[in-house]
Amino acid sequence: MSEQSASLKQTSLQISGMTCAACANRIEKGLKKLEGVTDANVNFALERASVTYQADQVQMEQLEKVVEKLGFKTVKENVDFAITGMTCAACATRIEKGLSKLPGVTSASVNFALETAHVEFNGAEVTVDNIQGKVTQLGYKAHRKSDSDTQEGYREKEIKTQKIKFIVSAIVSFPLLWAMVSHFSFTSFIWLPEIFMNPWFQFALATPVQFIIGWQFYVGAYKALRNKSANMDVLVALGTSAAYFYSLYLSFEWSTSAHQGHAPALYYETSAVLITLIILGKLFEMVAKGRSSQAIKKLMGLQSKTALVIRDGQEITIPTDEVVIDDIVVVKPGEKVAVDGVVVSGTSSIDESMLTGESIPVEKKVGDEVIGATINKNGVLRIRATKVGKETALAQIIKVVEEAQGSKAPIQRVADQISGIFVPIVVAISVIAFAVWFFWVAPGEFSTALEISIAILVIACPCALGLATPTSIMAGSGRAAELGILFKGGEHLESTHRIETVVLDKTGTVTKGQPELTDVVTANVDEASFLRWVGSAEKNSEHPLAEAIVAGIAAKGIEMPASEQFEAIPGYGIRAVVEGREVLVGTRKLMAKYNIACEQAFEQMQQLEDTGKTAMLAAIDGQFAGLVAVADTIKETSQAAIARLKQLGLEVIMMTGDNERTARAIAKQAGIDHVLAEVLPEGKAAEIKKLQAQGKKVAMVGDGINDAPALATADIGMAIGTGTDVAMEAADVTLMRGDLSSIPDAIAMSRKTMRNIRQNLFWALAYNSLGIPIAAIGLLAPWLAGAAMALSSVSVVLNALRLQRVKL
Numbered sequence: 001m002s003e004q005s006a007s008l009k010q011t012s013l014q015i016s017g018m019t020c021a022a023c024a025n026r027i028e029k030g031l032k033k034l035e036g037v038t039d040a041n042v043n044f045a046l047e048r049a050s051v052t053y054q055a056d057q058v059q060m061e062q063l064e065k066v067v068e069k070l071g072f073k074t075v076k077e078n079v080d081f082a083i084t085g086m087t088c089a090a091c092a093t094r095i096e097k098g099l100s101k102l103p104g105v106t107s108a109s110v111n112f113a114l115e116t117a118h119v120e121f122n123g124a125e126v127t128v129d130n131i132q133g134k135v136t137q138l139g140y141k142a143h144r145k146s147d148s149d150t151q152e153g154y155r156e157k158e159i160k161t162q163k164i165k166f167i168v169s170a171i172v173s174f175p176l177l178w179a180m181v182s183h184f185s186f187t188s189f190i191w192l193p194e195i196f197m198n199p200w201f202q203f204a205l206a207t208p209v210q211f212i213i214g215w216q217f218y219v220g221a222y223k224a225l226r227n228k229s230a231n232m233d234v235l236v237a238l239g240t241s242a243a244y245f246y247s248l249y250l251s252f253e254w255s256t257s258a259h260q261g262h263a264p265a266l267y268y269e270t271s272a273v274l275i276t277l278i279i280l281g282k283l284f285e286m287v288a289k290g291r292s293s294q295a296i297k298k299l300m301g302l303q304s305k306t307a308l309v310i311r312d313g314q315e316i317t318i319p320t321d322e323v324v325i326d327d328i329v330v331v332k333p334g335e336k337v338a339v340d341g342v343v344v345s346g347t348s349s350i351d352e353s354m355l356t357g358e359s360i361p362v363e364k365k366v367g368d369e370v371i372g373a374t375i376n377k378n379g380v381l382r383i384r385a386t387k388v389g390k391e392t393a394l395a396q397i398i399k400v401v402e403e404a405q406g407s408k409a410p411i412q413r414v415a416d417q418i419s420g421i422f423v424p425i426v427v428a429i430s431v432i433a434f435a436v437w438f439f440w441v442a443p444g445e446f447s448t449a450l451e452i453s454i455a456i457l458v459i460a461c462p463c464a465l466g467l468a469t470p471t472s473i474m475a476g477s478g479r480a481a482e483l484g485i486l487f488k489g490g491e492h493l494e495s496t497h498r499i500e501t502v503v504l505d506k507t508g509t510v511t512k513g514q515p516e517l518t519d520v521v522t523a524n525v526d527e528a529s530f531l532r533w534v535g536s537a538e539k540n541s542e543h544p545l546a547e548a549i550v551a552g553i554a555a556k557g558i559e560m561p562a563s564e565q566f567e568a569i570p571g572y573g574i575r576a577v578v579e580g581r582e583v584l585v586g587t588r589k590l591m592a593k594y595n596i597a598c599e600q601a602f603e604q605m606q607q608l609e610d611t612g613k614t615a616m617l618a619a620i621d622g623q624f625a626g627l628v629a630v631a632d633t634i635k636e637t638s639q640a641a642i643a644r645l646k647q648l649g650l651e652v653i654m655m656t657g658d659n660e661r662t663a664r665a666i667a668k669q670a671g672i673d674h675v676l677a678e679v680l681p682e683g684k685a686a687e688i689k690k691l692q693a694q695g696k697k698v699a700m701v702g703d704g705i706n707d708a709p710a711l712a713t714a715d716i717g718m719a720i721g722t723g724t725d726v727a728m729e730a731a732d733v734t735l736m737r738g739d740l741s742s743i744p745d746a747i748a749m750s751r752k753t754m755r756n757i758r759q760n761l762f763w764a765l766a767y768n769s770l771g772i773p774i775a776a777i778g779l780l781a782p783w784l785a786g787a788a789m790a791l792s793s794v795s796v797v798l799n800a801l802r803l804q805r806v807k808l
Helices: 002-007 021-033 060-069 089-100 128-137 148-181 199-213 215-226 232-256 268-289 294-301 393-406 414-441 446-459 463-482 490-498 506-510 527-538 544-555 588-593 599-610 638-647 660-670 681-693 705-713 725-730 742-776 782-805
Strands: 008-016 037-043 048-054 077-084 105-111 116-121 141-144 306-311 314-319 328-331 340-345 348-351 362-364 375-378 381-387 485-487 501-505 516-522 565-569 573-578 581-586 614-620 623-631 651-655 674-676 698-702 716-720 733-735
Touching: 008 060, 021 037, 021 048, 021 060, 048 060, 077 128, 089 105, 089 116, 089 128, 116 128, 128 141, 148 199, 148 268, 199 215, 199 232, 199 268, 215 232, 232 268, 232 414, 232 446, 414 446, 414 742, 446 742, 463 485, 463 490, 463 742, 463 782, 485 490, 485 742, 490 716, 490 742, 501 506, 501 681, 501 705, 506 651, 506 660, 506 698, 516 527, 516 544, 516 599, 527 544, 527 573, 527 581, 527 614, 527 623, 544 614, 544 623, 581 588, 588 614, 599 614, 599 623, 599 660, 638 651, 638 660, 638 742, 651 660, 651 681, 660 674, 681 698, 681 705, 698 705, 698 742, 705 716, 733 742, 742 782
Parallel strands: 501 651, 501 698, 651 674, 698 716, 716 733
Antiparallel strands: 008 048, 037 048, 077 116, 077 141, 105 116, 306 314, 306 328, 328 381, 340 381, 348 362, 348 375, 485 733, 516 623, 565 573, 573 581, 581 614, 614 623
């Protein structure tokens, strides 16, 4: 009986969908039928079920499935936290495991790179305070994500603190480094103040670095060991402490010998310099991670703050948040559309480039849909609100970016994985060696056994292991920056080498993003006169296609006189009078409206459109005179860059909102074989997920706001630097030159950096693997172990610096 009582558990489920007391009875009966459930009570008024069950027979998931099978829903709550205090991926894993064990928590995902946690829980069993309390108990801090100021304030404060720590540590460690360098025969010419060799002077310098600057490593090591794991903090604390305390021991020994002889070989500089370098690495990491939340703020900044609505026959300005469905919103020229809606009166062209990435404004008339945050170019529109608040297209894009950035994508550091096994083994070898020497090889010789034990710890100090990854990343990312490639963090530099598929946005990425005049075809009129009249007519239009035509004609050195009359005909084109001649430029419909016979041009017009160009017909004084074509042309470097990507063995796909015909025409010019056309802005991230579901590692390259969700969803998001700030913030890599050739450069740089990291790790471990057995048999004095350890660090740094000379 006592065993059964011990396994009895009581829980509550919040239930939605009940319409009457009969529903509650049905759920009650269903729960009681489940084997292991001893009692169930459903309160219809509170919409809550209280269940008592045997924890060894029934899981929470089974209770939820019963409720859902009966046609109701269990209500779960979600909360996002900003986590502070994590030092490595192992910390994220510990928090995740700790939260998952809390009663009522159904899932917990902790993202170390973004310092966030997403928790799904049963609010009847556990509260947000309980979850925060658990995180605090584990040795970290959790702030509600909505409290962004708290998180940002903490991050800024922490970055400032790390900067001060680094500066102080570097200043204090410099004399110790000076003293160490002077020991080498080839540096004997360097003048060294005598006090620098005094053990107590070195002690006075090393102590604040070890216990004030380096205190964070002791705290991190304590947390790791308390949770039965080992991370880089354990290695740093162990290695620096071994060097520091052995040096302290030698200082006392030298002091008690009445200052006879020279000062002993000390290792204070080993611990101090190592702590200084690691603090620098952590500072760089924190600065990189601090930028990750800016994309959401910039997206939100695109939303219109106010809206002009008609209520009770009056136009009033209200905050956008107060617009309700079916409100009539007035949008004047140059203003942002406040919410998603349908045009009920007026005609205009809308610049949707901020959401679609397409540079050409879209003509809007009664019945057409408009998207919030787009810009009305000309004409007054009245729209009926159909989606407001969180339902708008922009809000949905913000949501997708938030989910993609907050989803779990942990980066397991190679050094952390090795250290988890390496540290316990080294400590065990050190203890065994001490025991063997003290009890068997040299009975009672404590100092000898201690020296051998410490020699093992010193040679196993994680100087090289700790420097292997960060030095390569710093050198690799620095060289990449010189080449115009900015990696937002070391984790992205690591991940890029795994890419197998590259998805390219069309507009502004493969193409220039700006329409250009590409073709001029005349009929029964010379080209110069034709362009003179067409250009003069188009000069009055604000349409981007007109601007492209005028710019193209001006580039040919043709003068365009002022027109005497001008009329824009929405949906058709323009009509103007230039030097007494009537000029018409526009669509087939415009020609038909004015009874212009131009059938002979239709075939050529179709050919131009088949190659992705926009063709416009022109008539002079009622006679067909020719046509002009405008297109968003591919960048000069696109073809060569795509060829390089293929040489690297990568699959290249172009994704666009354009129609299939136009998309394939552009893809053919660029040398791209695979095309995803007619993809809506909100569907781009879904297309990336489909590719990932096939087991592919995907890089997304884009430049528009509409690309932000896809950039965040992809394994690696690359933003063209000439694009929007939001795309650059959502991406992991920014290609500053706006050139596709930077994509193969970025991938090649990542591959070279990862190869360099593997070399560093190999040599770091090789020194330790060779040095530990030599130290264990007594052939390696602590000072020699320190020299070997320093040599391993130097070799790792020198190898990493080779990346700064890489040519791509």
